[in-house]
Amino acid sequence: MKLNRMQVFSDKEVQSIRDATTRILEETGVKIDSKKALLLLKDRGAEVDMDQGIVRFPAGFQEKCLSSAPRTIDVYSREGERAFTLGDGNSYFASGHNAVFFEDPIKGTFRQFTLKDVENYAKLTHHLEDLDVLGLPASPSGVNSRTSLLYALKTCM
Numbered sequence: 303m304k305l306n307r308m309q310v311f312s313d314k315e316v317q318s319i320r321d322a323t324t325r326i327l328e329e330t331g332v333k334i335d336s337k338k339a340l341l342l343l344k345d346r347g348a349e350v351d352m353d354q355g356i357v358r359f360p361a362g363f364q365e366k367c368l369s370s371a372p373r374t375i376d377v378y379s380r381e382g383e384r385a386f387t388l389g390d391g392n393s394y395f396a397s398g399h400n401a402v403f404f405e406d407p408i409k410g411t412f413r414q415f416t417l418k419d420v421e422n423y424a425k426l427t428h429h430l431e432d433l434d435v436l437g438l439p440a441s442p443s444g445v446n447s448r449t450s451l452l453y454a455l456k457t458c459m
Contacts, residue, residue, distance in 0.1 A: 308393060324361055331358035377435060380459065386434060397427040399437040415440035417457050424458040 311319070334340055334355055344350040347366075349358040359367075374389035386394055403412045404419050423439040436458055441450040 324364055327359040327364060328361055329358070331356045394434040395432060396435040396437040397423070397430070397433050398439060401440045404440070414443035416444055417442045417453060420454045420457045 331349075331351075334343070334357055337352075340350050340352055340355060340357065343357050344352075347360075347363055349360065350356075351358075372389075374387050376387050377385050377394075379385045386392070388394065401415065404415045405412055420439055420442050424436055427433055427436045438451055438454045438458065440454065441447070442454055442457075443450075445453045
């Protein structure tokens with residue numbers, strides 16, 4: 303399906319979001335629980351408070367990181383074949399991401415996602431021709447909450 307390129311935000315709105323993001327990363331920072339990641343960021347020039355686990359990213363540091371990022375990214379299928387390229391000017395569609403609850407169509411109730419729900423979601427998405435990529439639907443319950451998305455990824459694979 304070939305669609306016209308979609309622009310959700312105006313250039314002014316994009317710049318406003320970028321300015322606010324730059325300010326938050328520079329002034330407030332990000333809490334990171336991994337000592338290894340904190341040391342890596344400190345070695346690369348970020349401002350790191352090892353005691354609090356807070357990393358602040360000066361504007362120049364952010365620009366350096368952004369300028370080193372690739373402009374396009376190839377996305378591959380499970381079979382290892384290139385499926386499409388993000389950033390090539392085309393629109394691509396993914397199934398939903400990170401739902402909080404699952405509405406059980408049989409019982410008509412809301413509940414947390416399970417690994418079985420994630421598996422069923424992946425199977426359904428695989429057969430929907432207009433979707434280009436499967437997005438992990440939720441952080442499933444019943445597994446370690448800190449690594450639940452890894453369980454979801456393994457289930458989808």
